Every structure is written in C-alpha cells, then in structure tokens.
Amino acid sequence: xxxxxxxxxxxxxxxxxxxxxxxxxxxxxxxxxxxxxxxxxxxxxxxxxxxxxxxxxxxxxxxxxxxxxxxxxxxxxxxxxxxxxxxxxxxxxxxxxxxxxxxxxxxxxxxxxxxxxxxxxxxxxxxxxxxxxxxxxxxxxxxxxxxxxxxxxxxxxxxxxxxxxxxxxxxxxxxxxxxxxxxxxxxxxxxxxxxxxxxxxxxxxxxxxxxxxxxxxxxxxxxxxxxxxxxxxxxxxxxxxxxxxxxxxxxxxxxxxxxxxxxxxxxxxxxxxxxxxxxxxxxxxxxxxxxxxxxxxxxxxxxxxxxxxxxxxxxxxxxxxxxxxxxxxxxxxxxxxx
Amino acid sequence: xxxxxxxxxxxxxxxxxxxxxxxxxxxxxxxxxxxxxxxxxxxxxxxxxxxxxxxxxxxxxxxxxxxxxxxxxxxxxxxxxxxxxxxxxxxxxxxxxxxxxxxxxxxxxxxxxxxxxxxxxxxxxxxxxxxxxxxxxxxxxxxxxxxxxxxxxxxxxxxxxxxxxxxxxxxxxxxxxxxxxxxxxxxxxxxxxxxxxxxxxxxxxxxxxxxxxxxxxxxxxxxxxxxxxxxxxxxxxxxxxxxxxxxxxxxxxxxxxxxxxxxxxxxxxxxxxxxxxxxxxxxxxxxxxxxxxxxxxxxxxxxxxxxxxxxxxxxxxxxxxxxxxxxxxxxxxxxxxx
Numbered sequence: 001x002x003x004x005x006x007x008x009x010x011x012x013x014x015x016x017x018x019x020x021x022x023x024x025x026x027x028x029x030x031x032x033x034x035x036x037x038x039x040x041x042x043x044x045x046x047x048x049x050x051x052x053x054x055x056x057x058x059x060x061x062x063x064x065x066x067x068x069x070x071x072x073x074x075x076x077x078x079x080x081x082x083x084x085x086x087x088x089x090x091x092x093x094x095x096x097x098x099x100x101x102x103x104x105x106x107x108x109x110x111x112x113x114x115x116x117x118x119x120x121x122x123x124x125x126x127x128x129x130x131x132x133x134x135x136x137x138x139x140x141x142x143x144x145x146x147x148x149x150x151x152x153x154x155x156x157x158x159x160x161x162x163x164x165x166x167x168x169x170x171x172x173x174x175x176x177x178x179x180x181x182x183x184x185x186x187x188x189x190x191x192x193x194x195x196x197x198x199x200x201x202x203x204x205x206x207x208x209x210x211x212x213x214x215x216x217x218x219x220x221x222x223x224x225x226x227x228x229x230x231x232x233x234x235x236x237x238x239x240x241x242x243x244x245x246x247x248x249x250x251x252x253x254x255x256x257x258x259x260x261x262x263x264x265x266x267x268x269x270x271x272x273x274x275x276x277x278x279x280x281x282x283x284x285x286x287x288x289x290x291x292x293x294x295x296x297x298x299x300x301x302x303x304x305x306x307x308x309x310x311x312x313x314x315x316x317x318x319x320x321x322x323x324x325x326x327x328x329x330x331x332x333x334x335x336x337x338x
Numbered sequence: 339x340x341x342x343x344x345x346x347x348x349x350x351x352x353x354x355x356x357x358x359x360x361x362x363x364x365x366x367x368x369x370x371x372x373x374x375x376x377x378x379x380x381x382x383x384x385x386x387x388x389x390x391x392x393x394x395x396x397x398x399x400x401x402x403x404x405x406x407x408x409x410x411x412x413x414x415x416x417x418x419x420x421x422x423x424x425x426x427x428x429x430x431x432x433x434x435x436x437x438x439x440x441x442x443x444x445x446x447x448x449x450x451x452x453x454x455x456x457x458x459x460x461x462x463x464x465x466x467x468x469x470x471x472x473x474x475x476x477x478x479x480x481x482x483x484x485x486x487x488x489x490x491x492x493x494x495x496x497x498x499x500x501x502x503x504x505x506x507x508x509x510x511x512x513x514x515x516x517x518x519x520x521x522x523x524x525x526x527x528x529x530x531x532x533x534x535x536x537x538x539x540x541x542x543x544x545x546x547x548x549x550x551x552x553x554x555x556x557x558x559x560x561x562x563x564x565x566x567x568x569x570x571x572x573x574x575x576x577x578x579x580x581x582x583x584x585x586x587x588x589x590x591x592x593x594x595x596x597x598x599x600x601x602x603x604x605x606x607x608x609x610x611x612x613x614x615x616x617x618x619x620x621x622x623x624x625x626x627x628x629x630x631x632x633x634x635x636x637x638x639x640x641x642x643x644x645x646x647x648x649x650x651x652x653x654x655x656x657x658x659x660x661x662x663x664x665x666x667x668x669x670x671x672x673x674x675x676x
Contacts, residue, residue: 010427011666012437012489013624017443018366018409024359024631026456057463060633062619064460064662067630069620073354076620089348099350106357111462118364119371122402125395151350281400284415286351292361292405295398302401310606330351 027067029107032091032100036064037073037083041092045080048079080177108140114296125297136199141178145206149179155273155328159242160185162324162333163271169193169238172261175227176244180207180220182273183240187216193238198223198230228256232263239264241271243331246290249300250312257316257336264338270318276332277301286330309334365405367445370438374402375411375421375429397586439485447468448480452634464637475538479516483537483544487517493611493666498523500662500671501609507531507576511601513565515580517560518545520611523576525554531576534562535635536568566594570601577602580611583667584628588650595654595674602676608656613641615671624668647672 009153032039044050047062054061068074073091075082081107083092090099105111114121117128158180163169168192174183177197187195195216197207201224212222223230227244234245238251239260245253245320260270287303295302304312310321318336326333369375372392392399401434403419406412411429413420418493418625419429419502428437443449448467452459455466477571501507507528512521515535522545525533531552537547539552541563549558561568565582575600583591625641643665650660656674664671 009416010423012424012435015366015428015437016444016626016668018362018411020631021362021443022360022364022450022629023453023456023627023634024356026360026453026634027630028353028356030457030460034460054460060460061461063629063633064456067627068413070623070627072352073356076618085348086350086352090350092537097350099353102354103357106354107377115361115364118361118402119368122368122372122392122398123394123399180625184616211595213660221513230562280414281404285408286355288360289405290363292365293358293399296364329668 003072013052023067023069025107027064027071028073029070029103031064032103033072034061034083035093036061037087037091037100037128038093040074040081040083041094045082045083046137049078050081097150099147099151104149105144105147106237110298115293118292118296121296124239126295127297129297129320131299137202139202141200141203142206145179145203148208149210151183151329152179152181155331156181156185157184157272158274158326159240162326163205163238163269163335164189166269166335167237171238172196173232173236173239173260174198174207175239175241175260175330177207177240178203178242180204180210181214181218183207183244183296184211184214184216186210186238186240187219195220196223196233197221197235198225198227198232200224200226228259232259233264233322234263235276236263237265239268240269240273242271243275244311245272245274245312246294246303247298247301250308251303252300253304254312256313257301257313259319261317261338266338268338270313270315270336270338272309272334272336273328273331274309274334274335275330276306276309276323277303278317279305279307281305290330306334343482344571350550357479361405362409363408363445365402366411367441369402369406369411370429370441372399372402373431374406375425375438376431378412378419378421379426379430379432383420385417385419388419389598398416420497426432427471435488437485437489440489441485443478443485446481448478449532449635452461454554456630456634458538459634464633467635469637475540477540479538479541480544483517483541487519487544489667490519492515493669494523496664496666497609497611497671500664501576501607501673502527503526504607504673505575509574509576510534510600511570511574511577512545513577513579513598515545515578516541518542519552520547520555520580521545521550521558522552524576524578525549525557532552534561534574535557535559536563536565536570538562538564544594566597570597572601573603574601575603577606577608578611579608583610583612583647583650584641585636585639586634587640588642590638591642591647592650592653595651595656599655599676604676606676608651608674608676610647610651610674611666611669611670612647612672613668614644614647614661614672615641617643617645620641628668644670644672 051058051061120128174197183195291303313336324333384404389396389399523532629641651674662671
C-alpha cells in the first residue's frame with residue numbers, strides 16, 4: 001500500500017488530466033475573452049488590478065490566473081502574475097503576432113459539437129455532422145481567414161522564399177486562398193507575378209483587402225467559387241495548394257490534383273502546404289493529432305503522409321514530388337512538378 | 339526567419355494545444371464508451387479487429403487509437419496497438435481498478451455547461467449555474483458515489499490505516515459518505531467501531547450496499563439528509579470529513595467544523611480528506627488546478643491550503659491540527675483534535 005504514490009506505479013492522474021483537459025480549452029478561451037494576458041502585459045499584475053481592468057471578480061481572476069500558471073501561460077511570484085514568453089508574443093492583444101482571434105474559428109459551436117460527438121464520428125468513420133464544415137459558403141471560413149492571418153504571415157513568407165529559389169513565378173494560382181497571404185507573399189517576392197486567388201466569394205473579400213493593404217492589390221485577381229467547379233484557366237507556372245487536401249479523401253484529392261496539373265505549363269510547380277504526419281501516423285504529435293480534427297469535422301478528410309501526397313500527385317500526372325526541408329510552422333511544403 | 343522553428347523561440351504550439359485540449363476529453367470519453375481499451379486488453383490489437391469488436395469504422399478507430407497513442411494511453415508498433423500501463427490498470431473494464439465510469443460523474447452535461455461558462459464564472463466569482471451541483475438530492479452525487487468507488491478504495495484503506503495508528507475508533511461519523519468506503523475501511527480496521535454515515539438518501543443507498551458487500555453492513559447506520567441540517571447526535575471519537583469542505587466558503591466551513599467539534603468526545607478526532615494545494619496555489623499541479631473546478635461548479639467553493647483548513651478548524655474550536663505525511667492519492671489527510 002505504501003508504494004501507491006511512487007511514480008513507477010501506474011496512476012490515474014494522467015487519465016483524469018485528459019478527462020478534464022477541456023478545462024484548459026475553457027480557461028484559455030476565458031482569458032482571451034477577458035483580455036487577461038493584455039491586462040498583465042499593460043502592467044496590471046495582481047488579481048485585484050487585473051480584475052478591475054477585466055470587470056471581473058478578484059476571486060475568479062485569481063483562480064483563472066493560477067490555473068493559467070499551472071499550465072505554463074503565466075508566471076507567479078508572490079501575488080504578482082507575469083506573462084510566459086509564448087503568451088507575451090501570441091496572446092497579448094497589443095502584440096503584432098496576437099492569435100487570440102483564433103478561438104473564433106477553432107472553437108465555433110459547430111466544431112465543438114462535431115468533437116462532442118467523437119464517439120459517433122469513430123463509429124461512422126467521419127464527422128457526425130455529415131458535411132461538417134465543407135458546406136458551400138460556410139461563414140466559418142471567413143472567421144478562419146481573419147483569425148488565422150497573423151499566424152500565417154511567417155509560414156507564408158518562408159514558403160514564398162523557398163519557392164523563389166526554384167525560379168521566378170509569373171502566373172500564380174492560389175487555391176483556397178483564405179486570408180490570401182500565401183499568394184500575397186509570392187507576389188511581393190516575384191515582382192512580375194499575377195496572382196489568381198480562388199475561394200468562396202466572402203472569403204476572397206478578406207484576401208482582396210489584405211492584398212490591397214500589403215501593396216499588391218493590382219496584381220491580385222479573384223476567382224470566386226468552389227475550387228472543384230470553377231474554371232481556373234491555364235498557363236500557370238505555380239499553383240499554391242495550401243491546407244486544402246486534408247479536407248477530402250484520397251480519390252477526391254487525386255482528381256483535384258489532375259485539375260491543378262492541367263492548369264500548369266510544362267515544368268510548372270504545384271506547391272502543397274499540408275500538415276504531414278510521419279508514416280507511423282503518431283508523430284510529430286501536433287501533426288499526427290490533426291487527423292482527429294479531420295475525422296470529427298469532415299466527412300472523409302485526413303492528415304496525409306508524404307507517401308500518400310506523393311501518390312496522389314503522381315497519380316494525377318506530376319512527374320516528381322519533393323518535400324522541402326524547411327517546415328512552414330505546423331505545415332510542411334511539398335512541391336510537385338509537372 | 340530561419341530561426342522561427344527553433345525551440346528557443348516562442349511558438350504558438352502550446353497555445354493551440356491548450357485551445358484544442360478538449361479533444362483529449364472527447365477522445366478518452368469516446369474510447370471508454372466504445373470500450374477500446376478493453377478490446378485491446380482482450381487481444382484485439384489492430385484497427386480492423388478493434389473496429390469489429392467496437393462496431394465502429396476501421397478508419398475512425400485507427401484515428402482514435404493514433405490520437406490516444408500520441409497522448410500516451412496506447413502504444414503503437416507497426417499496425418499493433420497496446421495498452422500503456424495506466425490504461426491497462428484503469429481503463430480496461432476487466433481490471434479491478436477500472437475507473438472509466440468516472441466520466442459519468444466528471445462529464446455530466448451540468449459540469450460541462452458550468453465549465454463552458456468559465457468566462458462568466460470568472461466575472462462573478464462563482465459558478466455561472468448558481469447553486470452549481472450543490473442543490474439538494476442532486477442525482478449527480480449518486481453517479482459520483484458509484485463511479486468513484488474503485489478509485490477511492492486505496493485512499494480509503496490508507497486513511498483507515500493511518501487513523502488506526504492513532505488509536506481504535508468506536509463511534510464514527512462519516513460525513514458526506516458517498517460510496518461509503520472511507521467509513522467502511524475504518525469499520526474493517528476497528529472491529530468494535532459503529533459507523534454513522536450521513537449523505538442524501540439515494541446516495542446512502544449506495545454506501546449501505548457497499549457496506550453489506552464488504553461485510554460491515556451490521557455496523558453501518560444511515561443518517562439521511564443535509565450534513566448542515568441533520569442532527570448527528572454525539573459521543574463520536576472520530577469524524578470523517580472527506581472531500582466536503584471544498585464545496586463551501588471558509589465561513590461556512592468554519593461553522594460546519596463547529597458542528598463536527600460539538601459531536602466529538604474530548605480528545606476525539608476529525609479526519610479531513612481534502613485536495614490541498616501548496617501556499618503558492620499553483621502547485622502541485624493537479625491539486626492546485628482543482629480550484630478552477632470549484633470556481634466553475636460551486637457558488638463559493640475552493641481548494642484550500644493547509645493554513646486555511648487549520649484556521650477553519652481552530653476557529654471552530656479544535657486545539658491541534660496536523661497534516662498526515664502519507665497522501666491519499668490526490669487528497670491529503672488533515673487531522674484536527676478536539
């Protein structure tokens with residue numbers, strides 16, 4: 001009995017941690033909504049002063065800040081709270097890299113409901129909500145485009161730089177452009193490039209606005225509609241297929257890559273940004289875990305390995321498929337050559 | 339730019355991990371509901387064979403099992419899944435220490451809803467659902483009594499052994515008895531002890547059943563009703579106050595400890611089992627994090643430090659208050675002497 005608490009023995013602690021893990025979700029969400037990180041960044045560092053700024057109870061703020069300290073987002077020294085480095089960069093509203101808006105997309109009632117029905121999703125092998133977030137003109141994608149842009153700035157710059165090494169792009173297709181920054185950075189690094197951005201009409205408005213702001217509005221052209229149905233035209237030397245394939249099954253991806261292939265000039269490149277797990281499908285942890293989000297929120301999507309993306313691309317007619325060495329944050333870049 | 343992925347730099351990964359942490363909750367819940375751990379324990383170790391036993395899709399099971407592997411509850415070797423030690427002991431239904439039933443109490447719609455309103459709880463300094471789970475005869479406590487019993491067997495045995503060292507108990511008050519095992523193990527280790535167990539009537543039925551099963555039914559007596567309102571009687575040499583105080587504010591706890599004090603003979607002991615954080619309130623992590631659950635689910639409860647419990651007890655008239663060295667799992671034992 002006396003060995004019950006020794007670390008070598010199995011303990012239920014990690015199981016309870018996982019069962020109660022949703023409290024992390026709720027607490028980080030609450031802290032973003034109440035601007036706790038911003039308050040601390042501004043110098044309100046005690047429960048009393050943070051509570052005053054947040055118009056919240058001191059007791060509630062103390063409990064929340066302690067919880068955030070336990071999970072590594074704040075520091076605590078006596079009664080003083082401080083921002084951990086990640087929180088200072090990404091959760092303080094005055095930081096240029098603020099990503100707090102991401103809860104607006106990641107935690108929509110639809111996504112939460114889809115995940116609350118994980119048991120059903122496992123039973124049927126796809127989202128319990130049927131079409132999941134794949135319905136046409138889903139307003140969640142507008143939220144996504146707006147919320148994710150700050151986070152995508154750096155990966156988009158890295159992607160554009162890497163692609164520039166392979167030659168100057170002139171006519172560029174930006175599929176499921178979203179916030180538009182992938183195409184926008186290609187435009188910035190390729191002065192003659194014309195960008196043709198495809199997405200739902202309301203989403204493209206976000207991309208257009210960003211293109212204007214970032215000084216490439218005159219070289220940014222909309223193709224509104226479903227990437228499966230619209231006419232891309234042809235003559236592209238570069239197609240950007242960013243965070244798109246994971247929403248669909250391999251057969252649909254292959255058929256789609258055929259359409260991309262047909263839009264490219266000989267020697268043209270398709271640059272695929274995807275969350276790519278290793279062949280074991282359980283590493284790296286964040287990339288591999290993304291498969292669960294696709295199971296719960298899409299009918300047939302998945303996080304695909306390099307071998308799977310290579311097969312889809314080759315089956316679609318691409319001659320050579322290469323993984324770029326530099327990761328784009330959570331994404332990897334895979335280049336398929338026509 | 340090229341240093342963006344180096345570990346020294348702040349990254350948003352841990353923030354996204356926390357925002358998506360609810361997926362761990364949903365996945366462990368789904369795996370318990372689908373008896374995935376039990377299936378693997380029985381020898382169904384591939385996605386195909388687990389899926390067959392679970393009447394689920396192979397694709398869904400593969401994704402779920404990969405997710406559980408990422409989070410350390412399963413192992414994966416090629417296509418073969420195995421149980422990690424914690425999962426083998428606590429999540430396989432055929433294990434005597436199975437705790438999967440705990441989701442029935444920990445993840446009730448009411449608890450989930452209370453936590454979904456964490457922002458409101460922080461604003462008002464208590465559960466957004468008002469009385470939270472403190473309403474009389476809340477059926478959740480019956481679920482709790484049934485679900486938590488396997489997990490409480492070992493802490494209850496440790497507690498009874500520790501208390502036995504301080505002398506034989508004869509008349510024992512078991513407050514908020516729940517599953518009853520704290521009092522039952524005291525009865526087993528003190529052959530002359532008579533146990534008077536107080537809880538809501540429907541909960542006491544669970545405790546009575548367990549007392550019968552464990553052979554001490556004839557020395558186990560019910561006191562149905564609210565621990566605040568019922569007459570305990572007197573002449574007790576031991577009172578068990580297990581996981582009770584954290585539901586209430588310090589003034590209520592102090593008043594309640596006065597009632598306990600009055601029920602004890604001179605020299606009698608109150609044995610308090612509580613989740614006790616350190617004075618910094620941010621360690622140990624699981625104990626300190628419990629404060630958030632009390633904020634969201636009770637009007638005024640909290641995880642109290644030793645100093646706070648000592649003060650409540652002394653203000654209630656106890657002469658000496660000591661922390662026992664041996665932890666009872668997540669709980670600590672504090673003994674207050676009349």
